[in-house]
Amino acid sequence: xxxxxxxxxxxxxxxxxxxxxxxxxxxxxxxxxxxxxxxxxxxxxxxxxxxxxxxxxxxxxxxxxxxxxxxxxxxxxxxxxxxxxxxxxxxxxxxxxxxxxxxxxxxxxxxxxxxxxxxxxxxxxxxxxxxxxxxxxxxxxxxxxxxxxxxxxxxxxxxxxxxxxxxxxxxxxxxxxxxxxxxxxxxxxxxxxxxxxxxxxxxxxxxxxxxxxxxxxxxxxxxxxxxxxxxxxxxxxxxxxxxxxxxxxxxxxxxxxxxxxxxxxxxxxxxxxxxxxxxxxxxxxxxxxxxxxxxxxxxxxxxxxxxxxxxxxxxxxxxxxxxxxxxxxxxxxxxxxxxxxxxxxxxxxxxxxxxxxxxxxxxxxxxxxxxxxxxxxxxxxxxxxxxxxxxxxxxxxxxxxxxxxxxxxxxxxxxxxxxxxxxxxxxxxxxxxxxxxxxxxxxxxxxxxxxxxxxxxxxxxxxxxxxxxxxxxxxxxxxxxxxxxxxxxxxxxxxxxxxxxxxxxxxxxxxxxxxxxxxxxxxxxxxxxxxxxxxxxxxxxxxxxxxxxxxxxxxxxxxxxxxxxxxxxxxxxxxxxxxxxxxxxxxxxxxxxxxxxxxxxxxxxxxxxxxxxxxxxxxxxxxxxxxxxxxxxxxxxxxxxxxxxxxxxxxxxxxxxxxxxxxxxxxxxxxxxxxxxxxxxxxxxxxxxxxxxxxxxxxxxxxxxxxxxxxxxxxxxxxxxxxxxxxxxxxxxxxxxxxxxxxxxxxxxxxxx
Amino acid sequence: xxxxxxxxxxxxxxxxxxxxxxxxxxxxxxxxxxxxxxxxxxxxxxxxxxxxxxxxxxxxxxxxxxxxxxxxxxxxxx
Numbered sequence: 039x040x041x042x043x044x045x046x047x048x049x050x051x052x053x054x055x056x057x058x059x060x061x062x063x064x065x066x067x068x069x070x071x072x073x074x075x076x077x078x079x080x081x082x083x084x085x086x087x088x089x090x091x092x093x094x095x096x097x098x099x100x101x102x103x104x105x106x107x108x109x110x111x112x113x114x115x116x117x118x119x120x121x122x123x124x125x126x127x128x129x130x131x132x133x134x135x136x137x138x139x140x141x142x143x144x145x146x147x148x149x150x151x152x153x154x155x156x157x158x159x160x161x162x163x164x165x166x167x168x169x170x171x172x173x174x175x176x177x178x179x180x181x182x183x184x185x186x187x188x189x190x191x192x193x194x195x196x197x198x199x200x201x202x203x204x205x206x207x208x209x210x211x212x213x214x215x216x217x218x219x220x221x222x223x224x225x226x227x228x229x230x231x232x233x234x235x236x237x238x239x240x241x242x243x244x245x246x247x248x249x250x251x252x253x254x255x256x257x258x259x260x261x262x263x264x265x266x267x268x269x270x271x272x273x274x275x276x277x278x279x280x281x282x283x284x285x286x287x288x289x290x291x292x293x294x295x296x297x298x299x300x301x302x303x304x305x306x307x308x309x310x311x312x313x314x315x316x317x318x319x320x321x322x323x324x325x326x327x328x329x330x331x332x333x334x335x336x337x338x339x340x341x342x343x344x345x346x347x348x349x350x351x352x353x354x355x356x357x358x359x360x361x362x363x364x365x366x367x368x369x370x371x372x373x374x375x376x377x378x379x380x381x382x383x384x385x386x387x388x389x390x391x392x393x394x395x396x397x398x399x400x401x402x403x404x405x406x407x408x409x410x411x412x413x414x415x416x417x418x419x420x421x422x423x424x425x426x427x428x429x430x431x432x433x434x435x436x437x438x439x440x441x442x443x444x445x446x447x448x449x450x451x452x453x454x455x456x457x458x459x460x461x462x463x464x465x466x467x468x469x470x471x472x473x474x475x476x477x478x479x480x481x482x483x484x485x486x487x488x489x490x491x492x493x494x495x496x497x498x499x500x501x502x503x504x505x506x507x508x509x510x511x512x513x514x515x516x517x518x519x520x521x522x523x524x525x526x527x528x529x530x531x532x533x534x535x536x537x538x539x540x541x542x543x544x545x546x547x548x549x550x551x552x553x554x555x556x557x558x559x560x561x562x563x564x565x566x567x568x569x570x571x572x573x574x575x576x577x578x579x580x581x582x583x584x585x586x587x588x589x590x591x592x593x594x595x596x597x598x599x600x601x602x603x604x605x606x607x608x609x610x611x612x613x614x615x616x617x618x619x620x621x622x623x624x625x626x627x628x629x630x631x632x633x634x635x636x637x638x639x640x641x642x643x644x645x646x647x648x649x650x651x652x653x654x655x656x657x658x659x660x661x662x663x664x665x666x667x668x669x670x671x672x673x674x675x676x677x678x679x680x681x682x683x684x685x686x687x688x689x690x691x692x693x694x695x696x697x698x699x700x701x702x703x704x705x706x707x708x709x710x711x712x713x714x715x716x717x718x719x720x721x722x723x724x725x726x727x728x729x730x731x732x733x734x735x736x737x738x739x740x741x742x743x744x745x746x747x748x749x750x751x752x753x754x755x756x757x758x759x760x761x762x763x764x765x766x767x768x769x770x771x772x773x774x775x776x777x778x779x780x781x782x783x784x785x786x787x788x789x790x791x
Numbered sequence: 792x793x794x795x796x797x798x799x800x801x802x803x804x805x806x807x808x809x810x811x812x813x814x815x816x817x818x819x820x821x822x823x824x825x826x827x828x829x830x831x832x833x834x835x836x837x838x839x840x841x842x843x844x845x846x847x848x849x850x851x852x853x854x855x856x857x858x859x860x861x862x863x864x865x866x867x868x869x
Contacts, residue, residue, distance in 0.1 A: 438845070438847065441847070442843075443844065464826060465831075467834065468827045468830045468831045468834065469827065469830070470829035471831075471833060471834055471846070472823075472826045472827055472830040474846045475829070475833070475846045475849045475850075476826075476847075477825070477828060478845070478846035478847035478849070479846075479847060479849065479850040481847060482847035482850075562822070754816070
């Protein structure tokens with residue numbers, strides 16, 4: 039007991055000491071920052087005055103050009119100063135945050151070649167003595183901090199840039215510090231650590247994802263710090279912390295050594311929708327890093343093709359899931375266009391373009407043939423390393439160069455022609471030039487018909503039955519291929535593109551034209567990897583040629599299709615990164631043990647999810663005899679969830695259409711919102727949301743609605759039930775009218791009310 | 792500078808006040824006389840700026856600004 043007191047006094051004293059240091063550093067930094075600001079403001083003012091004095095209204099004069107150059111010399115140290123101010127401001131911000139809670143853990147570590155244990159404090163940022171360079175606090179991302187996440191008491195090691203460092207741990211301590219006060223601390227063994235984690239997990243969900251630096255698990259830490267692999271794939275059960283791991287990994291990559299570190303514009307996150315983007319948007323800033331760009335697949339389609347009018351992924355899923363619109367061919371078509379065979383067809387098609395589909399026409403100028411279609415074709419077919427659009431551009435340049443060579447002569451001839459016509463005798467030169475402009479315009483338009491490709495029009499030609507069969511020769515095609523061709527031909531009559539066709543066209547654009555917007559991207563993080571197919575990955579592979587990939591998914595959470603572990607083999611094959619690894623995270627931290635166990639029955643095969651045992655209410659199924667009683671039961675559950683002070687209560691429906699109809703019935707009865715669009719929305723309070731929009735998110739209390747046999751009948755529907763039920767942190771309830779879904783067998787449960 | 796000269800040249804060709812010519816002033820061809828004026832503008836620009844304008848590019852000059860941009864680019868490529 040006495041020992042505990044001494045320790046407690048020591049820790050309190052240490053915290054006071056650290057906070058003093060932070061305060062000191064803060065006041066020094068604020069002072070220097072203010073001085074710099076004042077100097078910047080005065081030089082800005084000086085520059086403005088110079089600017090207005092020296093540069094008169096005419097920007098084009100030589101004199102003013104020199105003035106601009108000189109001004110630039112002012113501007114350069116100024117912008118250096120500004121970035122220094124920004125750096126300092128960031129440091130101030132992080133110190134201010136540290137005042138609240140400077141560290142969360144400590145280990146005592148003895149290096150093998152030393153005799154004494156050193157106290158290593160770990161926090162969200164490091165704190166260094168600027169004169170002595172002593173480390174008061176280590177950043178959670180520093181190499182030595184990995185010991186905290188990976189080892190208990192006993193021998194331990196960590197990998198530093200200089201090599202592996204070995205030693206021994208004799209204390210692991212965790213702190214709860216808030217507003218600069220030490221609330222409590224405990225010396226951690228596995229059991230107590232678990233207790234702490236349980237406490238953290240039992241908190242309510244928040245509308246923005248939070249950092250997990252205090253509770254990163256060993257297997258998560260291994261993924262976060264892995265820098266050897268060009269491609270890391272993570273198969274993680276629902277709630278296993280995939281997305282958290284991805285974001286903490288990004289923060290880690292942005293922290294690493296100066297030469298290898300990444301900056302925000304070297305990293306991109308491919309995210310499934312805006313809601314998800316918004317949900318994760320606080321994590322990196324909370325970790326003290328700039329947010330990185332995130333892209334949705336729709337953004338990519340738009341950037342590459344410049345098309346505006348195409349079906350979004352959400353609309354595609356809505357169509358696919360809506361049983362009322364059940365359309366077999368639509369589904370077959372989407373399935374076929376997502377398989378590797380179709381990618382092969384598109385590849386063949388891209389290669390075939392100059393051979394068969396581009397209609398080269400002989401080019402004439404001044405009454406003579408300049409280049410025959412045969413010659414043009416063989417010119418373009420050569421040099422296959424360059425993209426087709428580039429080769430065609432070169433052909434155009436080549437033709438125009440010979441036109442330009444002959445133009446003077448041609449204009450002379452035209453002048454003679456005008457002169458001999460005697461009609462426009464006073465404007466001979468102009469008339470001749472006008473005629474040359476006319477014929478040159480016609481010429482260039484004729485040439486561009488085959489040098490500038492209209493990829494949409496070409497794509498239509500792919501689905502010409504005869505052509506399609508010739509290009510797909512020797513391939514296994516689905517039985518309903520003729521229906522797919524008809525269906526596609528029909529759709530392509532309109533400008534509005536189906537999602538799968540928009541993707542195929544994006545792929546063709548990337549195959550045929552130059553697109554180098556993402557050359558600077560060094561790390562791509564793809565979340566919900568199971569939602570993408572071969573064609574998506576081919577697109578990612580072309581878009582990010584120089585990048586490493588971190589890919590996270592769960593084959594049990596697909597929508598409208600089925601996947602198994604071969605998905606990851608396929609990704610590895612397409613991305614072709616030789617250094618790759620697949621890691622499995624099987625422990626789920628999100629749901630209570632009850633919800634975890636319940637949702638497991640929606641999994642096919644013998645997938646076992648290891649749940650981090652936190653206990654809560656047993657999930658229940660509620661039947662409504664009539665629509666009214668069904669709605670009442672839902673309303674009652676909402677009230678009961680509110681009574682338990684849950685912050686987010688989600689009513690999950692299969693489709694947007696279902697969500698809308700439920701909303702229309704409930705909105706009079708209870709305060710509720712509908713989240714159905716592709717845009718931003720607040721995911722706190724009570725709301726109705728379609729399953730596909732809820733992916734990757736988590737809510738305190740989940741109500742799965744319309745769980746009847748019509749809505750949830752196929753194996754794919756079963757997967758939807760898995761996704762919906764694993765959104766719940768604390769409480770799960772299921773509602774239906776009519777015949778209950780065959781996947782919710784009530785007999786076994788004995789919990790039906 | 793380039794834009795100013797073009798303004799002056801065009802004003803002379805179409806008999807207009809220089810101030811009335813704006814970057815957005817269209818270089819439309821509705822009839823033969825428009826076409827002759829454009830040809831004349833092209834010739835005058837070539838002389839003033841000592842450049843060659845390719846006849847197949849002329850149809851892309853939808854307004855005065857397009858022509859100015861074209862010439863600026865030609866000059867900077869030199």
